[in-house]
Amino acid sequence: MTRAVLSLGGNLGDREAHLRAAVAALDPYLLVVSGVYETPPWGDAAQPAYLNAAVLVADPAAAPRDWLRRAQRLEAAAGRERDPRRRFGPRTLDVDVIAAWTDDGEPIVSDDEDLTLPHPRAHLRAFVLRPWIDIMPYGQLPGHGWLTDLMNTEAVLADLPGVRPRPDLALES
Ligand SMILES: Nc1ncnc2c1ncn2[C@@H]1O[C@H](COP(=O)(O)OP(=O)(O)OP(=O)(O)O)[C@@H](O)[C@H]1O
Numbered sequence: 001m002t003r004a005v006l007s008l009g010g011n012l013g014d015r016e017a018h019l020r021a022a023v024a025a026l027d028p029y030l031l032v033v034s035g036v037y038e039t040p041p042w043g044d045a046a047q048p049a050y051l052n053a054a055v056l057v058a059d060p061a062a063a064p065r066d067w068l069r070r071a072q073r074l075e076a077a078a079g080r081e082r083d084p085r086r087r088f089g090p091r092t093l094d095v096d097v098i099a100a101w102t103d104d105g106e107p108i109v110s111d112d113e114d115l116t117l118p119h120p121r122a123h124l125r126a127f128v129l130r131p132w133i134d135i136m137p138y139g140q141l142p143g144h145g146w147l148t149d150l151m152n153t154e155a156v157l158a159d160l161p162g163v164r165p166r167p168d169l170a171l172e173s
């Protein structure tokens, strides 16, 4: 059994529909869904704003790689194309595995480049941390500490004012 936090985001096409389709496909595993946030592009400024959300999922049968495989399947279903010249460029849907835990609550650590856990840039990203804290207010990012403390770091504080809640786009009915 593993639990995982997945980050969902996209800034091309029907952004809301892509998030909704991903959440619907994850339904068998869904424990909690965050609010939706409109967020400024991180890492590559010349692109439209993103919609971002986070989900907590669980599956008694899933290994960490199964979450990656499912994430990549969701991206493919949204027609995601990779532009090798733009590492952090625009996309219909990005689904990242942010962190995962065994069923006894131990964080899963991996430095495999195909699946690095926790996600190596999560602690720097207001677009990941803000939705995540909605669903795990007392959560910790393994290796980095409390989400509440990460929200107060210089890098994240600089981006937080641009992260706007979109209650009109709630993903849970
Ligand atoms: N925790 C993880 N979650 C998702 N992909 C990962 C993770 N760790 C490593 N990867 C690998 O990263 C590669 C690039 O993934 P992707 O194109 O989604 O990156 P990106 O979204 O552009 O950048 P970032 O990972 O910084 O959000 C994938 O081939 C995937 O195997």
Ligand SMILES: Nc1nc2c(c(=O)[nH]1)N=C(CO)CN2
Binding pocket: 008, 009, 010, 039, 040, 041, 042, 043, 044, 050, 052, 087, 088, 089, 094, 127
């Ligand atoms: N705001 C925001 N910026 C990003 C996002 C994202 O989901 N939201 N994903 C990226 C992929 O690495 C790069 N930049």
